Amino acid sequence: MKVLALILSTSLLYFSVLQLSRAADTISAAQSITSTNTLVSSGQSFELGLFSAGNSEAWYLGIWYKNFPTIVVWVANRENPVADSHGSLKLSKNGSLVLLDQMNNTIWSSTSSQVAEDPVAQLLENGNLVVREKDKTDSESYIWESFNFPSDTLLPEMKVGRDFRTGLNRFLTSWKNASDPSLGEYTYGIDNLTLPQLVVAKGSKKLFRTGPWNGVQFSGTPDSGNKRVVKPIYVYDTNEFYYMYEVAESSILTRVKLSETGLAQRLVLNEGSTEWAVMYTLLNDRCDNYRECGANGICRTSKSPSCECLQGFVPKAQNEWDVLNWESGCIRQTPLDCQKEAGFLKVRNVKLPDLSEFWANTKMSVQECEAECLRNCSCVAYASSDIPNGGSGCLMWFGDLIDMQEFLEEDVEQDIHIKMPFSELGGTGKKDKRVILISVISAVSVLPLLALLCWCILLKKRGRNVSTSTGSRSIKEDWELPLFDFKTIATATNNFSHTNKLGEGGFGPVYKANLTREEFIAVKRLSKDSGQGIEEFKNEVTMIANLQHWNLVKLLGCCIEREERMLIYEYMPNKSLDCFIFDQNRKVLVNWQKRLNIIMGIARGLLYLHQDSRLRIIHRDLKSSNILLDDELNPKISDFGIARIFGRNQTEAKTKRVIGTYGYMSPEYAIDGKFSEKSDVFSFGVLLLEIVSGRKNRGFHHPDHHHSLLGHVGMVTVE
Known part of the structure; x- marks a missing residue:
């Protein structure tokens, strides 16, 4: 048996700094920051000092969270490190910050067109290092500020964009690697002066873009759905255009980081927590690819x-x-x-x-x-x-x-x-008057024919209702499956309200329904626009009505009334597996023991379908969204619309109609239409990798290649 080992490595930051004996948040021209002290923000949130990353012997001037010293948010001398820990930061009389090495050689200095008379340097509570006149504290009087020169992190109130007055262009640039903060390959900032949008790029090649600002948000950024955390701000005037954000609640810390692999992530730290959670990742799905x-x-x-x-x-x-x-x-x-x-x-x-x-x-x-x-x-x-x-x-x-x-x-x-x-467009739109006149005359002339046609439709509809009733009796007689009337379901779902909607698949939307105050069901309603139809509906009823297993979702009944086709299932309060393993906030709820329990439950359900049930079933669409979780996170396999029954001695079947989900399909099924138990086992293997890694097979990205998660694991295994 081959075992896939996932090794997590953490880069360490080594600091040659000690806390100042006094709580200093400014330095004047007569003072300096050396390798034995730090500059601390007034609210004790950030520190500035010298640090070294990983096993590197190079040292850098940086700013980090005081409570999270390994999270560096800004680096001054990215391209010119100090050779050892014996460096010092001084403020010159004209207001320039100068980083010196042990031999007093200038390693880095701030540049500004303004000259100060009595300058001080201050590390603000928001993490901004500024130089200002001693008696002036407003932002308009800053002679220089670190927020104008971002590294790989966007903090609240930090801008990305252009200043037309100075020609300054602010954008994030990734580190080269976890041990080297020098300029990497990836950038994150605003492009297009006429109608700006946020872009992640590798060199000049776009990897992701948000879409333009529409007055509310950049149309492709997830920040719009997180108003409780951040408030996006966009300014475009004669002086500058920029994007920044403010924190909606003071109890929340948040930052945007551009990783050395090109992923832009918003990270959040809730009050009382010690773990930063990833709220979202740009370029996280295949559709995000430019x-x-x-x-x-x-x-x-x-x-x-x-x-x-x-x-x-x-x-x-x-x-x-x-x-x-x-x-x-x-x-x-x-x-x-x-x-x-x-x-x-x-x-x-x-x-x-x-x-x-x-x-x-x-x-x-x-x-x-x-x-x-x-x-x-x-x-x-x-x-x-x-x-x-x-x-x-x-x-x-x-x-x-x-x-x-x-x-x-x-x-x-x-x-x-x-x-x-x-x-x-089907002939819709503005037409000339002649066409409209002809249409009116034609409509009047065919009114008698329309009346006759309506009468025929009514007769046909009555016949179809009779046929439907017959079909309903057939289902009840064959499987003893409870039938629900449409009025009951409509009332229970609040007339199929969007607030009751749990999700949507190829079959159609799924709704939460309240039969009583304490009894909930899930209603899967066949959509008229669905790629699936009556055959898939009958197929799913046939399959599940004959299957009984703890790890298979339970079918409670169905509704066949007029044109409606609905399946009634037991309600799964935790929705589907993908809502947990791919969600940066909820995946912490499924620890390794729970993930193992989920894997074992899926395996037991699959074994029942293949070997132990009265009907031998090939599911053909096993994926994370088709694994439902009950209130104790026990898995149940669902969605048997495209499943097939196999004979006891049958080993393989072939179809010309390949349906399912790419990324989970076995190669022989996707290419030749051949499917068997092995097809489900292949899908289960992909699902297993997703559960372990927390990454989507089709949404996986790696800087060195364009393989899916499955291809990446194959490369690692070979190596």
Whole structure:
């Protein structure tokens, strides 16, 4: 048996500093900071001194949290370290900070166009090291400040962006590695002067971008859903443009760190805690990859495969898309013709395309924006640039639409309107009066036919209701499965309210329902837009009605009324496994013992399906979102919509319709459509790696290669 060992290493910071005998928060030109003392902020939150990282013999001037001395938030001499611990920081008479080595050679110095008469250096409570006149304390009088020269950490009230008056451009730069704070390969800051957006880049290559500021937030940053923690601030005027944030609650500490591998993470420390939690990581999902779906494609994390062409577009190279290579992007199915009328397709809740070819006017209304885009033959899409002010402002795109992503959050209200020929819009939009007149005359002439058609539909609907009732009786007779009426379910789910929604899969949405004050159920409702249909519904009813095991979700009944198809399950209060192992705050709730219990429970359920149940079942879609957790975090396998029954002596089957989730599929199933017990075992192996590592297989990133988590583990095992 091969064993995968996960080794966690921690880089240590060695300090040659001792606490000052007095609580100093300033130094004057007559004082200095040496290797035997530190400068401490007035509120005792931060310290400044010399440190050495890891096994390195180089020493640096830095600022760190006093209570977390291994977390360095700023480094002065990143490219020119002191050879040993015998260094000193002095403040010159004109207001320059100077770092000297043992031989009094200048290692680093602050630069400023201003000269001070009576300067002092002060480490502020927010971690900002400033030089100011002794009798002035306001921020406008700072001669120099460390916040203007960020390292790899963005603290509250620290800015990223440009100062037009001085030409200063503030951005984060990663460390080279955990033992070397010199400039690394990755940066995090604002690009595009006309309409700024936050970007993570490796050199000149974009890796991730947020999308432009829309008056509330950068459309692609998770900060919008964390208003309890941070308050984002964006300023753009004649003097400067910048982004910064403030802490919403004083009891919370938070910072943004750009790691040496290019991951930008927001970390949070709650009051009373000693462990920093990762609130979110930018570039954490495949859809976060810049230009993941190529030109005119959109990435949807809720679907598999995640890349789709926008409506009205088709893959430019279908053979490449067939093997999940989306780099070539999409092209219009029907090219735009400036001589013919066009309309707009509204795409909701998206990260707006990149701003490579665009035009912006903040004074224009949305109605004027639409009219202008229609008049301009080169315009392909438009959107509002300022959501709070009634959706005012105008953005127009020309050429290809690059790096679009769909968001599932309801508070993301950013929409885009894509110009389309009327033929691609089903004939909707503005038409000339002649066409409207002809339509009215035609409508009047066919009214008798419409009346007859409505009568036929009513008769057909009655017949279908009779057929449905017959089908319901058949289900009840065959499986003795309880039937729920639609009215009861609608009432229990508060008429399928969004607040009762637990999630959504390929089958459709799942809702929490209250039958009584103490009795809860989960209702899975077949969506009309679902890729699955009646066959999958019948299949799941057939499967689960005949399966009884502690580690399989229990089917309580179903609802078949009119066009409705719903499955009623036992309610799982902790939702699915992915809500824990991939969530930076909740994963601490599943320690190693609980993870082992979850793994063993899934294995027992799978063994029952393959060997011990009356029906031998191949699940075909085993993944973290299909593992539900009860109130004690016991796992239950769910979603049998695409499962298949195997005969006792059957070893393999083949299908032309490969459905499931990429990243969990075995190679022989994804490529040739062949599936067996081994297919589920392969999926279980991927799931096992995700549970142990806490990383998604398809969302895994490594700076040295582009493999998934599975490929990375394979490389490590070989090495």
